[in-house]
Structure formats: structure tokens, C-alpha cells
Amino acid sequence: MRKRWKKNFRVLRELMRIRFQGLMMFQLGFFGPFFVDGSLFVVQLMVFRIVYSNVERIGSWGEGEMILFIGTFSLINAVGMVVYFFGIRQLPEKIKKGELDLYLTKPVSPLLRLTFEKINPGSIPLVFMSLCIIGYGVSKMGITPGAGKVLAYLGWVIMMTLLHYDMMVLIRCVCFYLVTNARMEQLEDAALELCMKLPGIAFYGIWRVIFCFFLPYGIMATLPVQSMSGEMGIRLALQGAAVTAVFTILTVLVWKGGVRHYNSASS
Amino acid sequence: MKIKPWSGYRKYAEAAYLNLKAQLAWRADVIFNMLFTISKILFAFLLWGIIFQQKEVVAGFTFHGMLSYYIISSFLSQLEMSGGISEEIFWRIRNGTFTNYVVLPINTEGYFIAMEAGVVLFYLAFDFLAAVIWIFLFRIRFVFTGEPLILICAVVMVLLGLLFMVELNYYLGILTLKYQEISTFLMIKNNLISLVTGTIVPLALFPEGIVRLMRYLPFYYVTYLPSMLLTGRCRQEALSGILILAGWCAFLQVVITVTWNSYRRKYDGVGI
DSSP: OHHHHHHHHHHHHHHHHHHHHHHHHTGGGTTHHHHHHHHHHHHHHHHHHHHHTTOSOBTTBOHHHHHHHHHHHHHHHHHHHHHTHHHHTTHHHHHHHTTTHHHHTSSSOHHHHHHHTTOOGGGHHHHHHHHHHHHHHHHHHTOOOOHHHHHHHHHHHHHHHHHHHHHHHHHHHGGGTSSOOHHHHHHHHHHHHHHHHSOGGGOOHHHHHIIIIISTHHHHTHHHHHHHHTOOOHHHHHHHHHHHHHHHHHHHHHHHHHHHHOOGGGO | OOOOTTHHHHHHHHHHHHHHHHHGGGHHHHHHHHHHTHHHHHHHHHHHHHHTTTOSOBTTBOHHHHHHHHHHHHHHHHHOOTHHHHHHHHHHHHHTTTHHHHTSSSOHHHHHHHHHHHHHHHHHHHHHHHHHHHHHHTTOOOOOOOOHHHHHHHHHHHHHHHHHHHHHHHHHHHTHHHHSOOHHHHHHHHHHHHHHTTSSSOGGGSOHHHHHHHTTSGGGGTTHHHHHHHTTOOGGGHHHHHHHHHHHHHHHHHHHHHHHHHHGGGOOSSOO
């Protein structure tokens, strides 16, 4: 086991070195993802500043909770952009062109390589920007969180980042079985766009079922905020953990099934 | 010799018709584009639903007035599909295939305007159908103006707004001739446009000083003001809005002509 970890670590180190070399070839686009996603979340902050200048609360959330929500979504997105977004995004193309062969024949997990081969250090400033938004949100909430709350919040952010990763992989694994996953990606974009603007507390009825259980983007930034604000009960925590566990298991199963189903260029 | 005054426009009409027909090849795209308009309405329905539980009126909007605004602004923003023009020009210049447009016996900008017209005409009925479905699905008591003159002003403003956006995206596209890498800027522009055109939240919610400033900018008149006019508000701004937007269209046309004339020699047709 230790040997395997050591080998994986060496592979990751090498992938990062190659990636840095590649990025230096196109220096102009290095910070592109930071500026694009940064502007998106700045727009979000402005939108809710404007909304809160007209209303005091949205449901049970004041402006502080909403800023923390935006910062948390931005952080999950930023970690994804730095680590796995650009790698996993190319999975459908690799399957269609049969380029996954090159991954399957290497002595390292193909998913591990795909996940880390396109790390994007240009998005690291987005992580710092998100931390600033989070800090501002917490101060606006008027609370001084203890170590327990901070740890719980961090734990939820890690779990929700894993859920975000699961969703990305799952949606792209459709290509193992169908010619295209374009519609699924369209659905992903629409759901993400909606849920990064709208916290999970706004969903009810059928919409809650859809966006908290089937396309669980609705809980991704909401649960960490609820853990920080003290709104989270044991039931909510168990639901969140269960959704993450189910989607992680599903991702592993679908990935393994997909790889077995993969027929090189003809798939 | 018999002079045919409209003969010069026939090729543009043909380009529009070809692009209209080309949309038929992507039937699934049409259906899914139509279905995904629900995300904008759902956002408004859930966000404003929870807000209006505590307040009856926000910035002069009732709940149903607000949703009517979102239905119309979502319909108009769906029609505005010119973002693809700047991306098309950017990639064509980057890979050297912009020549395909340059060699056409037709004005390049005119071709893109005709192309946009064809696409808009095709999507018009589908987007309208989607809007009607969402009105019934979300049980919205739809608010719509009853004044024919305001309706005409709104339609003229929408057309000018579409023209302005085509011009803007064409202008940004041809900047690739000089700056080569503008894709990041184009994506940032898309994020900002949704805010300043009032498709995320109505501009009426912004502080008064900012709204006053935005009245001098064209984006105020692209989606926001037509939506407000069609929901029976801001009548007094209808005529001035048309004049300001027409002025911006003319100004941008001059900028495009100057930019095209000075940068077109930089295009060598071999890509970057």
C-alpha cells in the first residue's frame, strides 16, 4: 500500500512538472481562469449586495450568510479549477478519439492521471480571493467561530469538493456508453449556474428533491455555511454525508464499469 | 436598364435564410435551449418567492410583476445570441480560416448581421413558446402593457439592442487582428453583460446614482428597458431610449469601420 502511494506521489510530481512547462508556453492565458471565474463571483457579490439593499433577509439568511455562501462556492470551484477541472473536462474527448488507450496502458490509475494531469496554478489566486470573501462573510455575520466550527466548515468544504468532483466525473462517464454527453454537460452548466446563485435554503418541494438529492449542486455551498452559522442539525449533516457517500460510490462503480465497457476508438 | 433597388440586399436575405435553415440541422439543440431557459425563471421564482414572503413590494415590483419582468428579460436574452460572433471571428482569425468570410462577395459585418437575423427569426417562435409554458407552469399572473405605442417602442428598442450587440461582438471579434488572445476578455464580458443588462436582477434595484449613470450606456436599453416597457413601466423613457440606443449603434459602426480599416492589413490568413 505504502509503495503504491509512493508511486502515485512520484507520478503526480512528474505530471505537475510537465504541466508547468506546458503552461509557460502560453503565458498570456496563465491567469485567464482566475479572471473569468473571479469576475463571475464578483458579479454574484454585487447582485446580492443590490438585493440586500432592498430586503433585510432572504429566508433565514442575512447578507453575511449569503456572502459566505458565495465565498464557499467560489472556494469549491477554485479548488476544482486548480486541481481537476481541466483534466476531467477532457475525458469525453479522450473516450471519443480512443486516446484513453494511452492512459489504460500506463502503470498508474487512469483516473488519477486524468485528475491531476492538467492542474492549473493560474487559478490559485481564486482560492485566496475566495478566502477573503469567506472572511468578509463571517465578519458580516457578526460571529467569531471557534476551532470546532472552523474544522466542521473545512470538513464540509472538503466533502462538497469531493461531491463536485464526483458529479464532474459521473457526467463525463456517460461518454463510455453514449456517443455524446453534450446534453448532460448542458444540464450540468444550467444546474451549476442556478445553484451558485441560489442557496439550498431557497429550494422546496420537488426542486429540493432535484437539487439536493439527484443533482446535488444545491447543497454544495449551503451545507458548509449552515455548519458555520449553527443552522445544521444532525439530520441535515447525515443527509449531506449520505449524498456524498452515495455519489462517491456511484462514481467509482460507473467509472469502473465504463472502463470495462470502453472499446478504444470505436466506443 | 431596369434598376432593382433591393437587389443589393438579396444576398443578405439569402445569408439570413441559409442560417435559418442551418438551425434545422440542430433540432435537439433547439429543444434543449428552450428547456434550459427554465433555469432563469426558476432562479427568479425561488429567490423572489422567498423574499416576497416577507415583503409585498420590492423596488416597486409585486411578486407577479417581478416574475413577468424575468419572463420577458429571459425571452429577450435568449434571443440575443450574438456572443458566438466574437468567438467565431476570434477562432477563425486564430486558425487562419477567416479568409472564408473575407473572400465572400458580401460585406463581412453585413453577413454576420444577416446570420444573426436568421438565427433570431428561427428561435423567436421557440423562445416565445418556452415563455408561455413557464407562465403556465409557474402560475404567473402575467403583467403586460396594453399600450400599442409602448409596444412598438419596445419592439424597435429590442431590434436596435440586437443590432448593437451584434456590432459589439463583431467589434470585439476583429480586435483579434491586433491583440490575438482575447478569449479571456470575451468570457469576462459575458459575465458582466448579464449584470449590466439586468438579466440577473432588474436594474431598478440598483442605487439611483448608478441607474442614472447606466441610462447613458447602451446596455440599459438592450434587455432591461424593453422588459420594463413591456411590463408597463418606465413609459417616459421609451422615446429617449430609442434615440440613445440608435446613437450608440451609429457610434459603434464608426468605431468598427475605423478599426477594420486600420487592422485588416494585419490579417495574413495563416493563423497564429
